Amino acid sequence: MSKKILIADDEQNIVISIEFLLRREGFDVQVAGDGEEALAKVRGEKPDLVLLDVMMPKMNGFDVCQAVRADPDLSDTRILMLTAKGRDTEVSKGLGLGADGYMTKPFSTKELLAEVRKLLGM
Amino acid sequence: MKPTRKLIVALVFAGLFVLLVVGATAALMLASEAEAHGAARTPEERIVSLLVLAMAACAVAGWGVVRLHALYVAAPLRMAEELTAAVAHSGLRLAAYDSRELQALGQAANQLLAVREALQSDVAERVRDARASLEEERGRLAALMADLSQSVVVCNLDGRVLLYNQRAKQELSAGADGSNADLLGLGRSIYTVFDRALIEHALERLQQASREQTGAESKKLIGSAQFVTATRAGRLLRAHMSPVLGGDAAHSAQVGALSVTGFVLVLDDVTGSNERHARRDALIQSLIEGGRGPLGSIRAAAEMLSDFSDMPPQQRDRFLDAIRDEAKTLSARFENAAAAFSNDLRERWLLEEILGAELVEVAARRIGERRANESRPLAVKTETVDDDLWLRVDSFGLLQALRYLALRLQDEYEVREVRLSLIRAGQLAQFDLSWLGTFMNNETAMSWLQEPMIIGSESSPLSVIEVMERCNGDIWFQRERVSHRAFFRTILPACEAPTDLPRAIVAADEGDRPEFYDFDLFLWSSSGHELDDRPLAELSYTIFDTETTGLQPSEGDEIIQIGATRIVNRRLLKHECFDQLIDPRRELSRESIGIHGITPELLVGQPAIDSVLPAFHAFCADTVLVGHNAAFDMRFLQLKEKQTGIRFEQPVLDTLLLSAVLHPNQSSHRLEAIAERLGVSVFGRHTALGDAMVTGEVFLKMLPLLAEKGITTLRQAREASQRTYHARLKY
Numbered sequence: 001m002s003k004k005i006l007i008a009d010d011e012q013n014i015v016i017s018i019e020f021l022l023r024r025e026g027f028d029v030q031v032a033g034d035g036e037e038a039l040a041k042v043r044g045e046k047p048d049l050v051l052l053d054v055m056m057p058k059m060n061g062f063d064v065c066q067a068v069r070a071d072p073d074l075s076d077t078r079i080l081m082l083t084a085k086g087r088d089t090e091v092s093k094g095l096g097l098g099a100d101g102y103m104t105k106p107f108s109t110k111e112l113l114a115e116v117r118k119l120l121g122m
Numbered sequence: 123m124k125p126t127r128k129l130i131v132a133l134v135f136a137g138l139f140v141l142l143v144v145g146a147t148a149a150l151m152l153a154s155e156a157e158a159h160g161a162a163r164t165p166e167e168r169i170v171s172l173l174v175l176a177m178a179a180c181a182v183a184g185w186g187v188v189r190l191h192a193l194y195v196a197a198p199l200r201m202a203e204e205l206t207a208a209v210a211h212s213g214l215r216l217a218a219y220d221s222r223e224l225q226a227l228g229q230a231a232n233q234l235l236a237v238r239e240a241l242q243s244d245v246a247e248r249v250r251d252a253r254a255s256l257e258e259e260r261g262r263l264a265a266l267m268a269d270l271s272q273s274v275v276v277c278n279l280d281g282r283v284l285l286y287n288q289r290a291k292q293e294l295s296a297g298a299d300g301s302n303a304d305l306l307g308l309g310r311s312i313y314t315v316f317d318r319a320l321i322e323h324a325l326e327r328l329q330q331a332s333r334e335q336t337g338a339e340s341k342k343l344i345g346s347a348q349f350v351t352a353t354r355a356g357r358l359l360r361a362h363m364s365p366v367l368g369g370d371a372a373h374s375a376q377v378g379a380l381s382v383t384g385f386v387l388v389l390d391d392v393t394g395s396n397e398r399h400a401r402r403d404a405l406i407q408s409l410i411e412g413g414r415g416p417l418g419s420i421r422a423a424a425e426m427l428s429d430f431s432d433m434p435p436q437q438r439d440r441f442l443d444a445i446r447d448e449a450k451t452l453s454a455r456f457e458n459a460a461a462a463f464s465n466d467l468r469e470r471w472l473l474e475e476i477l478g479a480e481l482v483e484v485a486a487r488r489i490g491e492r493r494a495n496e497s498r499p500l501a502v503k504t505e506t507v508d509d510d511l512w513l514r515v516d517s518f519g520l521l522q523a524l525r526y527l528a529l530r531l532q533d534e535y536e537v538r539e540v541r542l543s544l545i546r547a548g549q550l551a552q553f554d555l556s557w558l559g560t561f562m563n564n565e566t567a568m569s570w571l572q573e574p575m576i577i578g579s580e581s582s583p584l585s586v587i588e589v590m591e592r593c594n595g596d597i598w599f600q601r602e603r604v605s606h607r608a609f610f611r612t613i614l615p616a617c618e619a620p621t622d623l624p625r626a627i628v629a630a631d632e633g634d635r636p637e638f639y640d641f642d643l644f645l646w647s648s649s650g651h652e653l654d655d656r657p658l659a660e661l662s663y664t665i666f667d668t669e670t671t672g673l674q675p676s677e678g679d680e681i682i683q684i685g686a687t688r689i690v691n692r693r694l695l696k697h698e699c700f701d702q703l704i705d706p707r708r709e710l711s712r713e714s715i716g717i718h719g720i721t722p723e724l725l726v727g728q729p730a731i732d733s734v735l736p737a738f739h740a741f742c743a744d745t746v747l748v749g750h751n752a753a754f755d756m757r758f759l760q761l762k763e764k765q766t767g768i769r770f771e772q773p774v775l776d777t778l779l780l781s782a783v784l785h786p787n788q789s790s791h792r793l794e795a796i797a798e799r800l801g802v803s804v805f806g807r808h809t810a811l812g813d814a815m816v817t818g819e820v821f822l823k824m825l826p827l828l829a830e831k832g833i834t835t836l837r838q839a840r841e842a843s844q845r846t847y848h849a850r851l852k853y
Contacts, residue, residue, distance in 0.1 A: 105418030
């Protein structure tokens with residue numbers, strides 16, 4: 001069974017690329033356009049990995065991350081945070097709140113793929 | 123008339139008077155005898171003669187008593203009155219008196235009055251002089267302060283303004299609407315201009331930074347504090363606060379061994395420069411942060427297009443659209459950034475460097491402060507604290523935030539104890555405020571961080587989040603289920619330790635004037651009098667001493683240390699020192715090491731005499747050299763003249779010879795012995811600088827003693843020295 005990945009980002013233009021890439025690599029890809037939708041899909045779909053953008057409407061990535069980590073049922077979910085700010089305090093905060101990895105935009109799609117594989121233990 | 127003769131005369135008079143009375147009585151008795159023999163007198167006649175006699179006796183006695191009363195009772199009383207008047211009004215003198223005794227007493231009293239008046243006028247003159255000099259100093263200070271481009275305000279510890287300059291007046295007095303609200307004035311409270319809590323916080327930091335260092339090098343460290351604040355007129359000021367030290371003033375606070383009587387605020391208007399910085403920063407920020415998203419999309423799309431060229435045209439178009447779209451967004455961002463350059467942005471607050479451990483200490487104290495109506499203050503425990511971590515923060519705001527969070531925990535969740543820890547995490551510092559047991563939910567924590575900080579009577583329009591943003595940091599709430607701990611974690615950028623550490627001032631005796639500042643220097647005439655004829659008290663001196671490899675300069679012994687200090691205006695400038703070890707390029711004898719304690723290892727890598735002497739020569743320029751047994755040291759210096767080309771042609775005074783001039787009958791003129799005689803405490807001896815210091819103190823004590831002997835000029839001192847026996851010793 002292929003691994004399930006949720007992309008949570010409100011920027012459609014980056015989503016299409018990541019979605020296309022991950023589908024081509026054979027992953028089961030879901031997309032969420034804001035924080036609340038992301039959290040709902042994490043609970044409903046139980047993805048193996050969430051690519052979580054920090055700046056999202058309704059609920060930001062940090063809050064989603066914290067909510068996921070607060071739920072014992074979701075303890076297997078890997079979280080890779082994506083940020084467009086790239087301040088190191090932000091990185092530290094994300095990791096402090098339980099994210100498994102962190103990538104700062106702009107990133108190379110190859111690196112993203114490598115990071116995704118690493119987190120999924122592939 | 124002599125008092126004894128007066129006594130004799132008085133006795134004779136008294137005898138005569140008694141004789142007269144006895145004689146008269148006898149005459150009366152003879153008369154009554156004669157009457158019995160017939161020559162009859164009537165009783166009337168007898169009574170008349172008796173009366174005449176009695177009246178005559180009374181008159182004589184009365185005259186005597188009145189005379190004596192006038193001389194010895196009335197006159198002293200009159201004198202007492204005159205004296206009382208003279209005591210009250212200077213210039214009055216006692217009148218002449220008939221009696222010689224009182225005359226003498228009066229003269230003595232008049233002399234006393236004259237002496238008193240002379241003294242009074244002398245004191246008055248001194249006071250006048252002192253006041254004139256003070257006025258002059260004040261005038262200079264005022265001129266100096268008026269010229270400063272910064273505002274200066276001096277306050278006592280109560281915040282009362284003692285002194286300010288015109289610029290401070292202009293800057294701080296302006297009201298919110300630009301009108302002159304006249305808030306700053308002598309004797310008024312600085313707290314009408316600045317927030318009291320802000321000043322108190324700065325004072326606290328000042329005290330933290332000021333301390334006394336004991337040990338081998340005892341010195342006092344005077345800290346300073348900085349903060350940034352806004353005036354009522356909306357200007358942004360950076361304030362630099364330093365303490366005013368006072369000796370025994372009544373209203374002073376003890377900080378270590380320093381007594382602080384007030385503080386000086388130097389204020390810089392940083393509104394302009396700050397705005398420029400803020401605008402530039404915002405531009406860069408918007409370009410970096412705003413550019414990342416679009417660039418990320420463009421890059422990903424481009425990589426897809428090149429990596430998967432086999433994609434269907436529909437898909438290709440979607441990627442091309444994304445690239446076009448994001449490129450447009452990016453262009454718009456550049457336009458906005460450029461436009462933002464002309465807009466005013468949020469003020470950027472200046473941050474100050476603070477040692478992390480110090481911040482934790484102050485935070486612990488601030489959080490644990492007992493509030494009004496509070497029986498038990500919140501307990502604060504300090505856990506791991508990294509001692510070398512420096513932070514760049516708005517410490518006032520940060521402490522306010524920590525206290526606010528801790529007190530809300532106490533009030534709303536009945537937390538009894540909080541813990542503080544500070545550790546380094548790479549380039550960041552991680553500051554945790556943690557507690558055990560009671561948890562709140564994330565929403566509550568978030569609202570605490572986002573609401574304006576209001577706790578009891580203390581309030582701030584800012585939220586914790588805003589304070590953290592101002593510090594370029596971030597804060598969040600987190601809990602650890604396993605350990606039952608919850609914490610607010612603050613991440614702050616760590617910074618380098620500032621190079622501008624508290625400046626050291628010299629450990630002058632308490633009450634000494636600080637040596638950085640001496641208006642008496644203005645009284646100097648710089649005209650080139652021949653040094654020889656100038657008063658000793660006016661000259662500048664370099665007091666020096668050397669340590670050497672041995673006692674035989676002519677047999678190859680060398681200087682291994684030169685220490686020197688200066689005397690200017692009769693004050694030993696302990697902070698203007700010369701202290702240098704010198705590589706002698708030869709072995710040290712064991713005996714000499716025993717004396718000066720300088721081991722060969724200490725001299726490795728030290729400069730040679732060739733490069734030290736020019737520096738020492740420059741240090742001595744335009745001064746008179748003073749040394750103890752200076753001939754010995756001078757001999758070493760003179761032997762180097764050829765080699766180094768440096769000649770010490772300054773006049774030289776020797777405290778050993780001067781001691782012989784002052785106390786020719788003393789057997790010892792060793793430095794210790796002289797120091798003991800003159801009441802100079804000896805410490806740090808047998809280092810060149812330590813000995814130079816003692817010699818300097820000794821020399822200062824000698825100056826008034828020499829003056830008593832009529833030796834007041836350099837010429838006189840040198841001539842007197844040459845006449846002493848010791849001067850004939852040669853090295």
